[in-house]
Amino acid sequence: MPKKVSSSLTMGSDEDYCQPCNHDSPRHPAHDCCTESREHLCKTFTIANKRHTFSRNHTIQDKNSIPQSISSASAYPTQPDKLCPKHKEVIRFYCHDHRALLCCRCVTHEHTGTLCKVDFIPHISGQVINSKEHQDILKAMDNIAEQCRKKSEDVKKITAKSNNSLTDVLADIKKFRREINQRLDELERQAEDAAKTIQKENDKNLKTVETTCNDVTKSLKTSSDTIKHLNTSKLAEQLFIELKIAEQMIKDYEKRVHDLEAYDVNEYNFKENEAISTLLDMERSLGTFAEKSLKQPCPPPPVEIKSRQTSHQGEICVQTSKDDDLLSSCIMGMTLLTPDLLIITDFNDNAVKMVDTISQSVTDQLQLENDPWDVTSVTSTELAVTVRNKQTIQFISVSSNKLEKKQTLKVDGECYGLSYCQGKLVVSFKNPAKLQILDTNGTILTTVKGENIFSRPTCVTSNTNSIYVSDRGMKTIIRINWQGEVIGSYGGMVLPGGTTLSDVGTVFVCDHGRKVIEEIAGDCSTGKVVLKDLNGPKAVCWCAETCKLYFSCDPDQDEDDHFLQVFKLS
Template structure:
C-alpha cells in the first residue's frame, strides 16, 4: 500500500529523467518498486504524488489514513513519473516527534475531537474508528494556532487558575489560623474551669489538651500539605505557560497545539486537587464545660466536649451590588417544525454565542445562535423535555420527567445529536452539572440525587420537610441551590445534603442561574420579576421587574447578559428569548 511521504526509487528519481528502454518508459507502482516486485501503475494519488499498482490503488481507497485522498485512474493519471511531496506543511518549523504514551514507538499525529485526546496511528486504528470518532491530522488543523484565541484563552485560564489556587491556599491558611486561635481560647477556658475543681482533674485536663493539640497538628499538617501542593502546582502551571509561550514564539504549531491540549488536562487536574484540598473540614472550636462533673467528679469520664462549626469555604454573605440594566433585544425561537406556542422551560450557554434551550410544548431542544439571532438547529425528542445543563464543551444532559430519563446530547458540526440515555427512578425535573457530577431534582416524592456520568447514584437526599416541588436546581463547588414554587423558597444545601441556607422572600420561584461572583438569579413567575439573591441566601434584590411571567433564566458572565424566557400563554412573549444587559 502506498504511504504518503515515501521517496521514489533511484531509477525513478525525476519526472524528467530520460528512459533508456521501452521498459523504462513504462510507469511502475512506486511503493512496490521500493520494497517488492516491479508492477505496472494502475492509477495515481494526487495527495501522495505516487503512482500505484492495482492492489495499492484499491488499498489506498480503504485505508483510514488515505481514504480521503484524491485518486486518478490509468486514463487520467500523469504519464510521467512525479516527484513525491515530502510534506504539505514544509513551512512549519516543528515536526511531529512526541511519542505516544500507550505506544512509545509511535509519534502523536492525530487529535480526536469527540474524546479530546491526542493520538498516534495505532490509537486511531484500535480505539477511534471513523464510524464513531471525528479524528483530524494535527498539521491539517494546527495552521492557525499561533497567536490564536485558543492560545490566548489557555494562557489566560492558566494564569487565572494559578491565582485562584493561590487565593484558596490563603483562605485555608486564614481559616487554619482562626481555628488554631479558637483552640487556644478553648484551652484557656478549660484551664479556668480546671481551677474550680481539685487536683484529681489533672489527668482529664491533659487528655483534653492532647485532643486539642492533636487537632492543631492535623490542621497544621493539612496547611503544610496545601502549601506544598500549591508550590508544586504553581511550578507545573508556570512550566506549562512558559512552554506554550516559547512554542508560540517559535511558531511550532503542532507542539503548541499538543501543549495547549495537555494544559487543558493540567487545569482539570488542578481543579481535582482543589476539590481534594477543600475536602478537609477545618473547624472552629470552643469549650463547653460539664457542670455535672462538680457533683459527680468520681463517676464522670470527661472534662467536657470540644464543639465546633465548620467554616464555609465559599458563598459567604455577599453584598449584592446595584446593577445598571438595559434591554438588549429579543430573539425569536419559533421554527417551522413547531406545532404549538413555545414553552421554554430550560436553557444553558454552551459558549457566549450559543444558547441551548428546551421547548416543552414542541418536544424539542433548540440551538440558538446569538450573533445571527436565529435557531440554527432543532432536535426532536421522544418525549417532553424540562431542564438542560452543560456537561462538557460538546455534551449536554436533558431531563425527560414523564419518561423518567436523562437524555444525553452531543454537538458536532453545529448539529444536535441524541446520544445515550440514563434511566432514573422518578420524575426528574431540575438538572445541573459540576465537575463530572449531575445533580437532579425529583417530584413525587420530592428528593435530590447526585449521579456520576455513568448514571450511578452517589447520594440521595430525602426532600421530606425540605421540598415539595423542587422544579429547578443549580450548583457550584460548595453549594446546591433548589427553587421550590410551593414552599416559595430557594434552599441552599451542601454536597452532603445538609441545609445551610434558605431565602423566602419570593412568591413563586422558578428557573435559576448562578452568576460569576456566586450570587443566584431567580425568576419569580408570580411577581413578574427576576431577583438576585446572595450566595448564602441571606439577602435578595430585584434586578428586573415588570416582566411577562419569567420562567427560565441564564447568565453569561463574559458578556454580562441575562437571558430569560416567558410563560404568559401569549406568543408575542413566549416565542422569544429576552436579553438584558446588566452591569
C-alpha cells in the first residue's frame, strides 16, 4: 500500500521530510520522490532536480504514490550507505571536475550543473565491474603494500647493522679503556650511554616505521578485500564509491610511505682520542662516534640513449723511436688528464705514453719492466697502472710534461682493469676471476668473486654510484655498487673490452667481437651502437669538453697498427 505523508512537522520519520534539506531549519515537508536517486524532495528541491543536466530526466512522483519497496529500499542491500562527510547524507553523485563524491546537498549548493559536470552514480557505475580502473586501484594498493614491506625489511636490516656497529664500538671502547688508568671510568660510562642512547633512538625509529607500515598494510588489505567482494558481488554503485575512496586513500598512503624516507640510520665506529693518553686531566671524552650513513643513495635517473651524429676527426700515430719495430702497438688502456693530455698503455712495447691531442703526437714515454695493462688518473698529476705479470700497481707522477715512476703497490693476483674514484681503487683479476676495492695504501676494502658473477673481467670503470666491469667470458657488462653487490648487467655482446663513462652517466663499451662501440645506459637497461664496422676496438676514452671519443684497434689490423682513432659525437 502507498505510504502516507505525516502531517506533523516535528514528529514522523525521515521520509516525511525533504532529505536534501533535512538539516536546515525549519525542516521542509517532502512532497515528491525521485525514483532514480530515491530521495524525498520538497517543492524547492523538486524544481532544482529538474534543472540539473544529470537529473532533468529523472522520474518525479508524488511521495504518497511511491510503493513502500521503492521509498524505503536501501540502494545497498549488503553494504551500509556511504555518507557525505560534510552533510552526513547518502552519497549519490560524482563530480568529474572536482573528482568528488557528493550527496544531494553538495550538488544543490556547491556543484551546480552550470559549474560542474555531475553524474548520478547509478547511471555511470555500470562499467566499473572488472574494469581497468578496478584493476589499477587494486594494483596500486598492492604496490604500496609491497613498498611498506620492503621499507620495513630494509630499515630493520640497516638498524641491525647500525646496532651491531655500536656493539663493536663498545668493544673498542673497552679495549682502549684497559690501556689507560682508572681515572677514565666515568668517561667510559659516558661513551657507553651515548651508544645506548643511539641504539634506543634507532629502535624507537624502527618501531615507528614498522607501526606505520603495518597500519597502512592492514588498512589497504581491508579496503582491497571490500573492493574484491563488491566486484565479485557485482555491486557496481558501492564498488564505484569504494574505488573513489581508495583512490584518495592511495594518495594519502603514498605520502605516508614517502615520508618514511626521512628516517636515516648511521653506522658507527670508534675513533680513539690520541691526546687522552698524555692529557687526561684536560680531556672530556674517550673519543667520537664516526658516522657512515647506511641509507642507500638514490639511484641516478634513467638516461635515455639518444641517437648521435658521428664524424671521423682523424687518427693519432703513437709509435715512437723507442718502440720495437717488429711489434705493433697494442693499446690496452687510456685515460685523460686534461682535454689536451691523453695517457695510454702500450702492452707490446711495455710503455706508458703521454699523447698531446692538439699536436697529435707522443710527447713522453716511460718504459716499464713488462705487461702494463690499464691506466687510471688518481689526481691531475698522478697516475696508476696495472702491471699484470708483476702483480703490482705502479704509481706514476706527471710533472712538466714528464712521466716518472713513484711507489708500487703489491696486489694478490694478475691485475687487469683499473679505475679510481673518491680515494678508492677498483681492480679486476683473472685466475681466479674477482674484483677488489682497495684504498691507495693497498688495504682491501671489498672483494667480489664467484663463478656466477665473473669469468674474465678485463676492464673496469667507475663513478660515485656504480662500478662497471667488462667481462669477456660472461659476454656482459656487469654493474656493481660500492658495497660489492651486483645491481645490473647488460648482455648480448661477443667480446666486450675497454669501457669509459660519458658526462651524462652512460657507458661506452668496445665490443671487439662485433667490431662496434656501444653506448649503454647507466642502469644497464638499454644500449645503442654508436660506431660500427671498426677494426676490433680495444681501449676507449671519452672527452666531455670536446665531445671526442678516442679508441685503439686490434694491432693485427695493418692499417691501425700504430694509430688511435678520433671521432666526434654529437
